[in-house]
Amino acid sequence: MSDEPGEALQHPAYGQLRPVTGTASVLLCDNPGLLTLEGTNTWVLRGPGSDASVIVDPGPDDDAHIERLAALGPIPLVLISHKHDDHTGAIDKLVDRTGAVVRSxxxxxxxxxxxxxxxxxVIEAAGLRITVLATPGHTADSVSFLVDDPRGEQSGAVLTADTVLGRGTTVIDKEDGSLGAYLDSLQRLHGLPRRTVLPGHGPELADSREVTAMYLAHRHERLDQVRAALRELGEDASARQVVEHVYTDVDEKLWDAAEWSVQAQLDYLRT
Structure with a gap:
């Protein structure tokens, strides 16, 4: 891993360790999809002078991806941002190859x-201090990780997994997601000093305060649209009816996923 961000590799760069900050590089898994965007970002964290790495979200059960991670050198610790299989499926094979401790x-x-x-x-590993930040909402178990630059050259980074994406907006999980908790988590992230956003999918973003402000504005705009739809369709309208009324600006291929978020919006408004 380079100590400095690279210029040559751009997102996406499948199968190549791409430096993003002085302490964080990304290995993008080749699992693109409607919900994974270009694929799952596995983050590799290493402080200056360390020969070991902390892995955040080892990705899906993809042998080529797992082998590339295992070849990076000592991996004493793997951190998990949330339960979804595109972030966790590689755990057991990576542990078999590296002996890493996995925490979630x-x-x-x-x-x-x-x-x-x-x-x-606060976790101290691989020459870094990593702070765990509970950010539920996308799922009940979602967390973000704050990584401070040990050299004090920048304000640091926040690994947001699926709470904040590199492009687009986040779906609320239909099993245990919560829009109320999600809005609280966005406010919590927005209150941090400006940091580089290292998301679970999509490219990194330069300003955490800017992107969380956009996310909050978007969610409140959608809530206003849902309120208006209920006035027109009736208060007992289904999530699917609301999607078809409100999400006309979204590709119909994404309407099933949008329905999860609309149900979360309806639950939020009806409580």
């Missing part, structure tokens, strides 16, 4: 003796 919010992905992640916890 829930117990389902824990490997080794690290224990569950806790909000506000």
């Amino acid at each position: 919010v829930g117990s389902g992905f824990l490997r080794g003796l690290g224990g569950p992640l806790a909000d506000g916890e």
Whole structure:
């Protein structure tokens, strides 16, 4: 891993470790899709002078991707942002190859003796200080990670996984997502000093405050549109009816996913 961001590689760069900040590089998995955008970003964190790396979200069960990660050198720790398989499917194979400890919010992905992640916890590994920030909403177990630049040359980065994406906006999980919790998480991220956003999908973003302000404005605009739709369609309108009324600016291929978010909006407005 280079100590400095590279100029040559652009997003997407499949199968190539692409430096983004002085301490973070991304290995993009070749699993593009409607919900994964160009694919899942696996983040590789390493402080100056360290020969070990912390991996954030090892990605899906993709042998080529896993082998590239295992070849990076010592991996003492893997951190999981949330439960979705495109971020977690590689866990067991990567642990088999590296012996890494795996930590997450829930117990389902824990490997080794690290224990569950806790909000506000500071992790020291690979020459870095990484702070856990609970950001539920996309899923109940979603967390972000703050990485400070140990050299003090920049304000640091925030790894947002699917809470803030590199392009587009986030779907609220139909099983345990919550729009109320998501709005609170966006406000929490917005309150941070400006940081580089390292998302779970899509390219990095330069200004966390700018993008979270945009996300909040978009969510409140959608809520206003849903309120207007309910006035026109009736208060008992279904999520699908609202999608077809409101999401005319979105490709119909995404309407099923949009329906999850609309149901979350309806639950939010009806409580």
